[in-house]
Amino acid sequence: MLENYNAGQVEITRISRCYYDDNIARISKYVVRLLINPSNNHLEGLLYGVDITRSxxxxxxxxxxxxxxxxxxxxxxxxxxxxxxxxxxxxxxxxxxxxxxxxxxxxxxxxxxxxxxxxxxxxxxxxxxxxxxxxxxxxxxxxxxxxxxxxxxxxxxxxxxxxxxxxxxxxxxxxxxxxxxxVDDVVEAEIRQQKLLKEALDTAERASEAKTNFLRRMSHDIRTPINGICGMLEVADYYHNDINKLAECREKIRDASHLLLELINEVLDMGKLESGEIMLEEVPFNLHDIAQSVLEVIEKMAEERKIEITQDNIGVAHWNLIGSPVYVKRIMMNFISNAVKYNKEHGKIMLRCREISTEGDTAVFEFTCRDTGIGMSREFQEHLFEPFTQERVGGYSKYGSTGLGMSITMALVKRMGGDITFESEKDKGTTFVITIPFKIDAEKREAEQKAKKSVCSIAGMNILLVEDNELNMEIVEFITQNAGAVVTKAWNGREALEIFEKSAEGCFDAILMDVMMPEMDGYEATERIRRLNRKDARTIPIIAMTANAFTEDKIRSKEAGMNEHIAKPLNTELVLRAVAKLVQPQMVD
Structure with a gap:
């Protein structure tokens, strides 16, 4: 202290943490003030403490x-x-x-x-x-x-x-x-996020508006063929003795039915694609055969409107491929039919198939479809592949379009690992380029045999017909009985199982089995028949009849033990051919 005082330091400060009776730590400031006592000339210190905990x-x-x-x-x-x-x-x-x-x-x-x-x-x-x-x-x-x-x-x-x-x-x-x-990074990230949210909201609003417009159009477009069917039935009733008039009515009813079925199928397909339920096949097929079958249909449409179609193939070394022929055909049909549908009278369509590369067991094909049609506005081009969109209100009535075709096609192409690009100019035309990779069928197996035009005979066959719908039962019964078969009817899977189980072994030549039925569906009925302790239970041909024509439905039928799968509405020749092929394969090429 004396040294401090002599050095001129008259105040010494220390801060320490102290504990009082309440055991709470406090921070105290202690100060010693140095001074000389005049009475005795001694150096003395005045000590005081201050609680500075808060400060x-x-x-x-x-x-x-x-x-x-x-x-x-x-x-x-x-x-x-x-x-x-x-x-x-x-x-x-x-x-x-x-x-x-x-x-x-x-x-x-x-x-x-x-x-x-x-x-x-x-x-x-x-x-x-x-x-x-x-x-x-x-x-x-x-x-x-x-x-x-x-x-x-x-x-x-x-x-x-x-x-x-x-x-x-x-x-x-x-x-x-x-x-x-x-905060540039933070704000810019927020701006980007807000932009993405706005774009997502705009997309959702457009999709919602498009669905609303689509449903409004569909309510009209579905009623149109139904009204046509109902109207033609009334006309047929009136002219019930006029053979020519009845034939005309049947033709118009058939056309209206096909139109209605097409509408419903497109809606179902879009739902399947959106939910990821569409399964692609991996089967052999011939690309040239598919293209020709599409052209056979399209050329008739083009002739009616005097539209010229030209086609060429460039560098195609592999026609035999492996993939999903049903969907490949659908993709081609959609693009080329649109080129006719949205073309001008006396217009032109140029089609080109080109094998652009081959690597290992994969060949990449490029399909070009160019037309001289009405084209698309720049605004609509941005939304071309969105579901339910059309550039014109009431487009179905004028052009025969639901607004789902391009969405379905793009989804299918993407599922196949391909892509679609296009160029279009209003009132001048559109060019689509579709690129899809396919596996090469090295053994050159044909995917489908050409159907014979002659009707296969099932005369004398004994068929168990299983169907819960009276109208469908009547149709299939007519097809098979008219071809000379003997028909036994069952109205659900349980009844079919009982009839087959009680019948003599070898009594039935084939079973035509509906899939969706009360009591017991077609899948369960088939599985139970296959498990019966009799020889013909394992060998009798069972053919599925269902409105579900998707690949996964065919797989489900096979897993249940069915031999063949026929989609409704039933085609007479396909039904007869399916039965004949399974019962007497030597009679069907």
Whole structure:
């Protein structure tokens, strides 16, 4: 102490953590005041202590806040609310030039803020930032909560950056921590997210609107063929003795039925594709045969409108491929029929098939379809492959389109690993280019045998017909009995099982089995028949008849033990051929 006093240090301060009777730690400041007692000339010390727990905690909090902000924020300042001054803790780019510094090194907050806003802040954000950081507003806001923050823009030449200010209160010390941070990455990410959300919302709204419009059109388009069928039935009743008139009515009813079935199939297919239920086959097929079968149908449509079709094949080395021939045919049919449908009278269509590459067991094919039709507007081109969209209201009535064909086609092509590109100009035409990879059928097996035009004979065969719908039962009974077969009827799977089980072995030559039935469906009935302890249970041909013509339905039929799968509405020749092929395969080529 004497040394301190002689050195001119008359006050010694120590800060320590102490525990009192309540066992609560407190921070105390102890001060020893050195002085000479004039009565005895002795050096004496006056000791007193002050509890500084609260102020020390405030200081430590402030230091912690400043350290945190300094590590993350670009600029950090201390704002003294009582003195209305600003002290610089950290600043990457000086802003104090031209400002008068006070004795303690601080600056006038008002002048500092005005200079910062004028020189750095975007003109559109200056009034806002000046208002929220005005001293009285800072006091008002910081009184209600520990901190507040906001965003503003900084203009640097032609560049615009996003910044965030943050104001933090330090208890009741009257000192405010003020930080500024560049948040370009955060704001740009938010802007991107908002843009994505808006695009998703727009897409959802367009899809919803398109579905609403589609359902409105479909309600009309479905009624049209139904009304036609009902009307023709009334006409047929009236002319029941006129053979020619009856034939005409049947033809019109058949056309209307096919149109209605096409509408329903497209809706079902779209639902299957959207839910991922469509399964692609991997079977051998001949691409040339499929293309020719499509052209045979399309050329008749084109002739009616005097449209010229030209075609050529370039560099095709592999016609025998492995894939999904049903869907390949559908893709071709959709594009080429659209080229006819949306073409002008005396228009032209150019078709080209090109094998563009071969690697290992895979060949990539490019199909081009160019027409001189009505084309598409730029606006509609952006939504061409969206479900339920059409450029024209009432397009089905005029062009025969549901607005689902292109969506289905694109989904199928994508599932096959391919892609579709196109170019179109309003009133001049459209060119589609479809690229699809296929596995090469190295053994050159044919996928499908050409159907014989002659009707196969099933005369004398004994057939068990299982069907729960009276109309369908009547149709199939007519087809088979008219071909000379003997028919035994069962109205559900359970009844069919009982009839077969009670029959003599070898009594039936084949079973025509509906799939969806009450009591017991066709799958379960087939499985139970196959498990019966008799020879013919394992060998009798069982043919599925169902409205579900998807690949997965065929697989389910095979798994149940069925030999063949025929889609409804039933085609007479296909039914007879299926039965004949299974019962007498030597009679069918």
């Amino acid at each position: 020390q905690e405030q200081y430590e909090t402030q230091v912690s806040i400043v350290r945190t902000l300094s590590s993350n924020y670009r600029d950090v300042y201390l704002l003294n609310l009582r003195e209305k001054t600003l002290s610089i803790i950290k600043e990457e780019e000086g802003n104090e030039d031209g400002l008068k510094k006070k004795e303690d090194g601080s600056y006038s907050y008002k002048k500092f803020l005005a200079k910062y806003i004028e020189e750095r802040v975007h003109p559109d954000d200056r009034d806002m930032l000046h208002e929220v950081l005005r001293l009285r507003n800072v006091r008002k806001r910081i009184r209600k909560k520990e901190e507040y923050k906001g965003n503003y823009r900084v203009k640097n030449g032609d560049e615009i950056h996003y910044y965030q200010f943050r104001v933090i209160r330090n208890e009741d010390s009257g000192i405010i921590v003020l930080g500024f941070l560049n």
